Amino acid sequence: MKARSSERTNQELSSLLEIFNPSTSAPMLGKHTANFAASLASDAVIPANLPTIAELRESVAKSLNGKELPYPKNMTPKSYSVEIIGGMRCYILRSKNPQSVPTLVMFYGGGFCLNTMFAHKAFMANVAATMSCNIILPDYPLAPETKAPNVIAQAEVFLKEFLTDPIVFSTSENISLMGWSSGSNLALTLSMNLQREVPNLFRKISQLILLSPWVDLSMRVSREGPYQSQQKTDTIAAGIDLLEVMANCYLPDDCKGDEPEFCPVYRTTKEMHGLPSITVVVGGSEVLLGDAVFLADKLKQAGVPVQFIALEGQTHNYMIFHQLSLDGVYVPALITHVVKGQSIDDMVGKDGLGLTVKKFNMNEHR
Numbered sequence: 001m002k003a004r005s006s007e008r009t010n011q012e013l014s015s016l017l018e019i020f021n022p023s024t025s026a027p028m029l030g031k032h033t034a035n036f037a038a039s040l041a042s043d044a045v046i047p048a049n050l051p052t053i054a055e056l057r058e059s060v061a062k063s064l065n066g067k068e069l070p071y072p073k074n075m076t077p078k079s080y081s082v083e084i085i086g087g088m089r090c091y092i093l094r095s096k097n098p099q100s101v102p103t104l105v106m107f108y109g110g111g112f113c114l115n116t117m118f119a120h121k122a123f124m125a126n127v128a129a130t131m132s133c134n135i136i137l138p139d140y141p142l143a144p145e146t147k148a149p150n151v152i153a154q155a156e157v158f159l160k161e162f163l164t165d166p167i168v169f170s171t172s173e174n175i176s177l178m179g180w181s182s183g184s185n186l187a188l189t190l191s192m193n194l195q196r197e198v199p200n201l202f203r204k205i206s207q208l209i210l211l212s213p214w215v216d217l218s219m220r221v222s223r224e225g226p227y228q229s230q231q232k233t234d235t236i237a238a239g240i241d242l243l244e245v246m247a248n249c250y251l252p253d254d255c256k257g258d259e260p261e262f263c264p265v266y267r268t269t270k271e272m273h274g275l276p277s278i279t280v281v282v283g284g285s286e287v288l289l290g291d292a293v294f295l296a297d298k299l300k301q302a303g304v305p306v307q308f309i310a311l312e313g314q315t316h317n318y319m320i321f322h323q324l325s326l327d328g329v330y331v332p333a334l335i336t337h338v339v340k341g342q343s344i345d346d347m348v349g350k351d352g353l354g355l356t357v358k359k360f361n362m363n364e365h366r
Helices: 006-013 031-043 053-064 117-130 146-164 182-197 220-224 228-233 240-250 289-301 331-340
Strands: 082-085 088-091 104-106 134-138 176-178 205-212 277-283 306-309 355-360
Touching: 053 240, 082 146, 082 182, 082 220, 088 146, 104 117, 104 146, 104 182, 104 228, 104 331, 117 134, 117 240, 134 146, 176 182, 176 289, 205 331, 220 240, 228 289, 277 289, 277 331, 289 306, 306 331
Parallel strands: 104 134, 104 176, 176 205, 205 277, 277 306
Antiparallel strands: 082 088, 088 134, 306 355
């Protein structure tokens, strides 16, 4: 990692609690989430050492098997078409009136190393069932087979070709860019790269929705930030040490995770200024809570219209496991409200768990 003074570290982390104060939010996991975490823990076989990527991929495949969000009525995995855009295979789910509804381009998560596409296809199908929209899921290459510079370069080729003329691909020009976890890193990185290099294409992105963004691959914010007790509550997602293993697989050699090229939260506020409206969503008790708050704070300082949402009682994997979706606010409904610009301030789940919402710079951009 490049040397950073303790003074700068303190400055960067000093205002985090202005955005999210966990003492005012539900400190415990939701009932279904806690039970699910306990059941996973009872079945887990903890290795003596950190697993290899191959072992991790096998473990994740087993843990997801049959537990992902079920497809909505009248939809199956075959509802998606497979098409090539910019040389990249994409899974596409179109509305009956594709040019008159929003188009959501979603970069899936998995620590840059794990293919969780099947779980994201189910999740996004539920979004499409909740709101009439088009879904595009690019199947970008994974680490360690492909390193960060090439992953970003290939994703840029895809996004540039798509944004050049969305109508050619039978979608609308009302485009929201989304990502979950490592996918949020890619979505934000690509947006800032386009803003700098191809502003006419960048302006076609109406908003960003970043779900549990993993934007500090040095893990410094996770290790040093003020959310240690909340992050340790998350026993479903990978721990910080395992995240560090995946980050090292993704990053080029001798790159320790705080380079702005691969970690968008370390871009300057000048580079962030001018980004479209961004919604940051995170579990209130999850391993990447610090990253999400750090990013929201940086966007706030850059003058970007930003909405920060913490899901009370929830962990990092709130989207893709069916049991976790039973606690708190139903995330496809939340995304529908965000895309449509509807208020989410009073959204409360059936169990009473709701949202902590903070908005910044919104009035300046109306």
